[in-house]
Amino acid sequence: MNLGRRLRESIEGAKALNICSFRLAARNPSLLRNYISVTLQKYDELMEIGLPVKNPLRDFAAHDFDTLSVPLLFQTGGGTDPREILTLAAVTKLCKPARIFEIGTFNGRTTAVFILNSPSNCEVFTLDLPPDGGDLAHHLPTDVALVQDRQPEAYLRRAGLAGRYRQIYCDSMTFDPEPFGNSVELGFIDGAHAEEFVRNDTLKMAVMMSPRGFVFWHDYGGKGSFRPLSKYLESLPIELYRVPATSLAWTTASEMKKLVPPAGPTRLEVQSQRLSA
Numbered sequence: 701m702n703l704g705r706r707l708r709e710s711i712e713g714a715k716a717l718n719i720c721s722f723r724l725a726a727r728n729p730s731l732l733r734n735y736i737s738v739t740l741q742k743y744d745e746l747m748e749i750g751l752p753v754k755n756p757l758r759d760f761a762a763h764d765f766d767t768l769s770v771p772l773l774f775q776t777g778g779g780t781d782p783r784e785i786l787t788l789a790a791v792t793k794l795c796k797p798a799r800i801f802e803i804g805t806f807n808g809r810t811t812a813v814f815i816l817n818s819p820s821n822c823e824v825f826t827l828d829l830p831p832d833g834g835d836l837a838h839h840l841p842t843d844v845a846l847v848q849d850r851q852p853e854a855y856l857r858r859a860g861l862a863g864r865y866r867q868i869y870c871d872s873m874t875f876d877p878e879p880f881g882n883s884v885e886l887g888f889i890d891g892a893h894a895e896e897f898v899r900n901d902t903l904k905m906a907v908m909m910s911p912r913g914f915v916f917w918h919d920y921g922g923k924g925s926f927r928p929l930s931k932y933l934e935s936l937p938i939e940l941y942r943v944p945a946t947s948l949a950w951t952t953a954s955e956m957k958k959l960v961p962p963a964g965p966t967r968l969e970v971q972s973q974r975l976s977a
């Protein structure tokens with residue numbers, strides 16, 4: 701990490717120092733980082749710094765007897781906490797998507813949430829690096845441990861969900877979104893967290909989105925190495941929100957489509973236009 705970034709992070713972290721943080725550091729220094737990150741994230745939310753807060757469930761009509769299905773054991777790593785899992789489950793249940801596309805399977809826990817709460821004829825796709833793609837991890841600026849620790853498909857097989865989804869093994873940087881163009885009604889972006897990957901995954905998701913539905917990103921609002929992800933999302937020229945008390949950011953499919961450049965003539969068409977002029 702370069703010196704400038706380390707300095708910026710230390711100054712940022714100093715905002716959350718208080719008596720509790722010193723006590724925590726005295727008890728177990730490794731907990732301090734987590735405390736500072738959670739505290740600053742909550743501070744930004746309450747001070748209305750960054751994306752505005754909006755609950756994606758607000759405009760849906762739900763009954764108090766509606767139910768959700770979530771895996772009982774949350775401990776499969778991957779970072780999504782119970783509130784995030786419940787939000788994704790509820791959006792899936794209420795949005796009733798015909799097609800879901802997730803970038804970043806890890807062990808398949810969020811994939812399971814999508815499968816369990818979507819209509820039985822919904823197509824669920826989840827993309828991750830090939831199982832033997834661990835070598836690629838060394839070239840990633842973030843997420844090296846996640847790529848190496850994952851056990852793709854094992855969890856979903858144990859959960860009896862093997863036939864309910866399609867696993868795509870591909871580096872998202874080389875993935876071609878065109879065959880999925882305008883068809884996805886619920887998108888989840890939780891692959892590599894470095895800015896170039898989030899930009900790539902966001903623009904490809906925009907191509908894949910149908911005009912209806914929602915897109916969610918995980919790890920919005922994080923500090924340290926996740927800060928560029930937040931800055932990138934805040935820089936997008938569309939309406940984007942954060943889900944209260946989570947690290948989920950979201951937008952509607954119609955906003956997302958604004959990121960797709962209008963289709964111009966192909967190079968071949970331009971050439972033939974020139975020839976016929």
Ligand SMILES: C[S@@+](CC[C@H](N)C(=O)[O-])C[C@H]1O[C@@H](n2cnc3c(N)ncnc32)[C@H](O)[C@@H]1O
Nearest residue numbers: 778780804806809810828829847871872891892
């Ligand atoms: C945070 S985990 C996803 C967690 C999962 N959504 C959950 O909560 O259960 C990120 C995943 O993205 C994958 N990943 C990282 N870089 C990638 C890339 N370039 N293309 C595809 N997947 C990538 C990693 O292998 C890892 O499994």
